[in-house]
Amino acid sequence: MEAGKNVLFNFASKKTASMAKFYDTSHWYEKSHFQTTGTRNKCVVSNPKDNCDYYFKTSLKKGEKDYKPEFWSEIIASEVGNLLGFKVLKYDIALHDREIGCISKPVVH
Structure with a gap:
């Protein structure tokens, strides 16, 4: 390994924040046959423009507690990790079925 090379981070190229985009997925096809797990509600939706699948996740709702801004943690972690x-x-x-959340492509294609 070369001296001075950081193996954990790649600072060789200057990274810039990509700024999260907004998608209205209300008219995307929901794939109800996909099984999803975890603490938050999520579903798989397909974009009719590119036929790609995406995971839509809402914020955690537990009993009377509604953590509305919680989905932002996924977006912020994504941006910081990229930087x-x-x-x-x-x-x-x-936005999906009048509910705000975050969206991502599947990890495995």
Whole structure:
């Protein structure tokens, strides 16, 4: 390994924030046959323009507690990881069935 090379981060190329985009997925096809797990509600939707599948996740709702801004943690972590040079999944903002959340492509294609 070369002296001075940082193996954890890739600072060789200057990274810039990509700024999360907003998608209205209300008219995208929801693939109800996909099984999703985890603490938050999520579904798989297909973009009719490119036929790509995306995961839509809402914020955590537990009993009477509604953590509305919680989905932002996915978006912020994605942006920070990208700026630090990590290969991270891109998260964007989305609206689906009148509910705000985040959207990403699947990890495995």
